[in-house]
Amino acid sequence: MYFLLLVLFSQTISNLQSVDDFAVLMGQEYVLVDVRSAEEFAQGALPNAINISVNAIDFPFEISRLDKDLPVLIYCKSGARSARAAIAMKALGFETIHELEGGYLAWEAAKKLKH
Numbered sequence: 431m432y433f434l435l436l437v438l439f440s441q442t443i444s445n446l447q448s449v450d451d452f453a454v455l456m457g458q459e460y461v462l463v464d465v466r467s468a469e470e471f472a473q474g475a476l477p478n479a480i481n482i483s484v485n486a487i488d489f490p491f492e493i494s495r496l497d498k499d500l501p502v503l504i505y506c507k508s509g510a511r512s513a514r515a516a517i518a519m520k521a522l523g524f525e526t527i528h529e530l531e532g533g534y535l536a537w538e539a540a541k542k543l544k545h
Contacts, residue, residue: 444504444516444527449540452530455503461496462503465489465515466534470507476537479505484515490522498523505530505537 447455456462456476464471464479471481482492484506493515496502502524506512512529519527530537 444513444520444529446531447503447528448531449536452503452505452528452537455501455528458501460501460503460528463493463496463505463515464534465504465506465511470534474534474538476505476534484511484518489515490518493519493524494522496524499525501526501528503528503530506533508533508535 462479464475464481465484467483504512516527
């Protein structure tokens with residue numbers, strides 16, 4: 431029951447986007463945020479992403495420096511951390527948040543399928 435409520439709640443916080451839809455949004459005026467660790471980010475990231483780790487103690491401060499009126503695209507490795515980040519960001523006043531469904535793993539898998 432708790433898991434179901436968490437899933438329903440997180441879906442109202444952000445818009446979950448497929449890899450293809452996320453790629454389309456990346457071509458528009460959005461802020462792209464990778465919420466993984468700095469180490470993960472250094473191993474590979476989406477083009478033009480900035481790194482603000484959701485696990486960092488200063489995440490609320492760093493994420494609040496972004497324009498809350500601009501739509502934000504967020505992703506992590508598989509989706510769990512970006513869901514947590516979306517909840518925190520909504521509480522901090524961000525209006526439009528889009529999450530990459532399946533995270534960076536899904537992005538890389540889709541890229542391999544296209545090649």
